[in-house]
Amino acid sequence: MMKLQFDWRSRLSRFRVWALSFRGGITLLCLVGLLLVPLTGREYLARIVITAMILTIFAASWDLLAGFAGQVSFGHAAFFGISGYVTAAFVKFVGAPWFLAIFIGTGWAVVFSLLIGIPCLRLKGPYLALGTLAFALILYNLFLTGTWLGGTEGISALPNIGSVFVEFYIMAAFMVASLIIMRAIVDSRLGTILKAIRDDEVGADAAGINTTVYKLVAFMVSGLFAGISGALFVLDITAVNPAVYQPLYSFYAIIMASIGGIATIYGSIVGSFLFTLLSEFLRPLAAASLLIFATLLILIIRFSEEGVMNPFLEHVRDLWDKIRGR
Amino acid sequence: MGLILEVKNLTKKFGGLTAVNDVNFEVHRGEILGLIGPNGAGKTTLFQLISGFEKPNSGSVRFNGVDITGKRPYQIVNLGLARTFQLVRSFRFLSLLDNISVACLSPRGREAFGEVGIDAAASSILASVGLVDKARLPPVILPHGDLRKLEIGKALGTNPEFLLLDEPFSGLAHEESAGITRLIEQLHEEGVTVFMTGHVLRELMTLVPRVIAMHQGRLIAEGPPKEVASNKIVLEAYLGRGEGFA
Numbered sequence: 001m002m003k004l005q006f007d008w009r010s011r012l013s014r015f016r017v018w019a020l021s022f023r024g025g026i027t028l029l030c031l032v033g034l035l036l037v038p039l040t041g042r043e044y045l046a047r048i049v050i051t052a053m054i055l056t057i058f059a060a061s062w063d064l065l066a067g068f069a070g071q072v073s074f075g076h077a078a079f080f081g082i083s084g085y086v087t088a089a090f091v092k093f094v095g096a097p098w099f100l101a102i103f104i105g106t107g108w109a110v111v112f113s114l115l116i117g118i119p120c121l122r123l124k125g126p127y128l129a130l131g132t133l134a135f136a137l138i139l140y141n142l143f144l145t146g147t148w149l150g151g152t153e154g155i156s157a158l159p160n161i162g163s164v165f166v167e168f169y170i171m172a173a174f175m176v177a178s179l180i181i182m183r184a185i186v187d188s189r190l191g192t193i194l195k196a197i198r199d200d201e202v203g204a205d206a207a208g209i210n211t212t213v214y215k216l217v218a219f220m221v222s223g224l225f226a227g228i229s230g231a232l233f234v235l236d237i238t239a240v241n242p243a244v245y246q247p248l249y250s251f252y253a254i255i256m257a258s259i260g261g262i263a264t265i266y267g268s269i270v271g272s273f274l275f276t277l278l279s280e281f282l283r284p285l286a287a288a289s290l291l292i293f294a295t296l297l298i299l300i301i302r303f304s305e306e307g308v309m310n311p312f313l314e315h316v317r318d319l320w321d322k323i324r325g326r
Numbered sequence: 327m328g329l330i331l332e333v334k335n336l337t338k339k340f341g342g343l344t345a346v347n348d349v350n351f352e353v354h355r356g357e358i359l360g361l362i363g364p365n366g367a368g369k370t371t372l373f374q375l376i377s378g379f380e381k382p383n384s385g386s387v388r389f390n391g392v393d394i395t396g397k398r399p400y401q402i403v404n405l406g407l408a409r410t411f412q413l414v415r416s417f418r419f420l421s422l423l424d425n426i427s428v429a430c431l432s433p434r435g436r437e438a439f440g441e442v443g444i445d446a447a448a449s450s451i452l453a454s455v456g457l458v459d460k461a462r463l464p465p466v467i468l469p470h471g472d473l474r475k476l477e478i479g480k481a482l483g484t485n486p487e488f489l490l491l492d493e494p495f496s497g498l499a500h501e502e503s504a505g506i507t508r509l510i511e512q513l514h515e516e517g518v519t520v521f522m523t524g525h526v527l528r529e530l531m532t533l534v535p536r537v538i539a540m541h542q543g544r545l546i547a548e549g550p551p552k553e554v555a556s557n558k559i560v561l562e563a564y565l566g567r568g569e570g571f572a
């Protein structure tokens with residue numbers, strides 16, 4: 001009993017230290033802000049934020065594979081799409097409850113991450129990118145020209161998983177849990193090994209690391225979280241069609257992760273919220289919105305290779321220190 | 327005692343060039359063996375073949391009686407044969423401590439240090455190569471001499487019985503070389519077998535009781551360094567054939 005109590009107290013005091021630290025404070029502030037969004041009663045805003053949260057998981061899953069394991073995939077839409085399709089099919093044709101369908105869909109994404117990962121293992125750099133892109137394109141064409149699972153039309157009119165407010169909190173829980181798990185993975189010993197493979201694959205081999213196995217693990221973990229986001233995406237828009245396999249979706253993940261900052265995991269939050277909110281607010285400008293967006297992207301990449309999150313946080317921290325007179 | 331490494335009829339061709347040509351030699355357990363030869367003699371290729379980074383066209387390599395010819399590098403490392411590279415390699419964005427931890431996380435490292443002992447093992451290796459005060463720094467900002475030490479540290483993380491050191495002194499100032507020499511002597515006292523190259527004989531002379539010399543892919547001499555250094559064929563290999571020379 002004593003021991004349990006002691007543990008609880010140390011946890012609490014560690015949490016207090018973290019919450020009072022700069023990073024902890026910002027994180028809690030953002031989290032509270034996020035959870036308050038539905039209470040504003042604006043359904044439109046809540047819908048956009050839901051999309052941003054789902055895409056955050058997707059971007060972070062790409063970041064885990066590319067930013068930490070160094071395996072740059074241009075075909076992440078394959079994992080996103082297959083999971084979305086399987087989830088939709090199980091909800092629509094089998095009548096499975098949504099939370100079960102997510103598991104099944106994600107399982108398929110993991111299987112596909114192995115199917116794509118194994119033949120692509122020998123490929124490096126641009127060749128790996130092209131190899132993964134090719135797989136996603138094959139899936140796109142298979143689903144576009146095939147007649148199964150709704151053919152070109154896809155599957156639509158899935159039941160809602162709840163009111164927009166219920167859905168908001170479910171998605172928020174998925175996002176927070178996914179990000180914490182991914183960050184824990186990259187900070188773990190597994191993460192150290194993945195980073196070593198990214199920095200120098202020959203060196204990792206010489207350090208006795210079976211790089212093949214670890215690269216496959218990275219593919220599977222990344223596929224798993226891309227699968228979760230694909231399933232949530234389909235449940236959110238209550239429909240799926242072959243467009244989810246388009247290279248465009250793969251590039252969304254890359255763009256969002258790059259805006260936020262590659263090899264950060266949490267940068268994906270900043271990237272996908274900026275991306276989603278901006279593209280929504282620029283929508284009335286039609287074609288001009290793309291132009292503005294592309295310009296912004298070029299500016300971000302030109303002036304901040306490490307994305308916007310870390311440099312921004314540093315500025316805020318400097319400002320904070322100045323305000324407190326340090 | 328006994329043999330730890332047996333190399334038999336090892337041959338490697340790159341197109342028309344035979345980089346390693348029918349090489350035979352043995353390394354005894356616990357010894358320090360030197361490999362000398364002019365640039366392009368095939369020393370590095372021989373190391374690549376032993377450590378599994380290149381596959382030979384013919385011949386075999388046995389380590390501790392086990393045939394390791396054609397095995398993948400990480401498999402050979404986990405049998406206890408680790409190597410360093412002539413051009414230093416490092417995990418650029420990891421701290422020095424994590425650079426060593428990666429090697430400690432190999433199956434052989436985990437077995438030696440235990441899951442809970444990995445951090446402690448990495449720190450003590452870092453201390454033994456003299457980099458403990460830089461544990462949190464990334465390798466990119468280190469001077470060349472420290473990277474050489476890190477290179478050896480990474481190999482030690484796999485708890486090797488046998489170390490292949492490819493040009494451990496290259497690009498080092500005299501004091502830095504002395505540091506590496508002390509480190510190698512210390513490893514030797516701990517029972518690690520060392521097989522190292524150097525194209526400059528001076529550093530090897532003091533450290534190594536026996537050397538083998540290579541030229542154009544073939545072994546041309548073997549013996550104590552003084553004898554090999556004065557061997558006529560070795561001199562010709564280094565300086566070229568010429569009547570009025572030397």
